[in-house]
Amino acid sequence: MDDARRGTLAALFTAVQSISQSGALALGDLTASSTRQVLATLHREGDLSTGALAHRLRIAPPAIAQVAARLESRELIERRPDTVTGHGSLLHLTEAGAREVQAWLDDLTEALCPAFAHLTDDDWSTLARATDLLAAARLDSLAPDDDPSAGLRGI
Numbered sequence: 001m002d003d004a005r006r007g008t009l010a011a012l013f014t015a016v017q018s019i020s021q022s023g024a025l026a027l028g029d030l031t032a033s034s035t036r037q038v039l040a041t042l043h044r045e046g047d048l049s050t051g052a053l054a055h056r057l058r059i060a061p062p063a064i065a066q067v068a069a070r071l072e073s074r075e076l077i078e079r080r081p082d083t084v085t086g087h088g089s090l091l092h093l094t095e096a097g098a099r100e101v102q103a104w105l106d107d108l109t110e111a112l113c114p115a116f117a118h119l120t121d122d123d124w125s126t127l128a129r130a131t132d133l134l135a136a137a138r139l140d141s142l143a144p145d146d147d148p149s150a151g152l153r154g155i
Contacts, residue, residue, distance in 0.1 A: 019112065026111040029104075034059055036104065038067050039076065039093065043101045047080060047090035076100055 024031075037057050042048065045056075050068060054061040068091055071077040076097035079089040093101070119127070 023108045023112045027107055034063065034067050038071065039097055039101050042077060042091060042093040043098060047092045049082065049088055049090055053091060
């Protein structure tokens with residue numbers, strides 16, 4: 001991939017993060033981003049072990065355990081036996097948790113509407129096409145590392 005395309009991807013990631021953060025601030029939402037990340041990941045990917053979720057989100061397992069305990073107490077997630085391995089448990093998004101994710105997306109979308117009010121029909125077509133392209137990204141081609149700590153670098 002050439003430098004111009006790499007730059008486009010970097011700009012896209014930066015813009016999406018900025019838009020999401022700005023929307024949350026506009027809502028006055030004080031929910032920790034780790035809480036939103038846990039719920040969104042379980043919504044998108046289905047049941048995961050605490051370790052797999054920690055690895056996926058790059059959050060320390062003890063921190064995930066704390067977030068999970070809070071979400072369990074609110075009945076947004078529940079633990080289910082891992083029937084594949086026969087030991088341990090998986091975190092599962094409850095119906096209430098799925099409703100919470102959808103409500104957050106609805107609220108965030110509504111909060112961000114004014115920032116996009118100036119876009120033309122052609123702009124919206126471009127965003128729709130970009131959304132389709134992003135959804136079609138071949139994420140399975142990114143080989144996960146068996147060792148969660150290998151190759152990680154912090155800022």
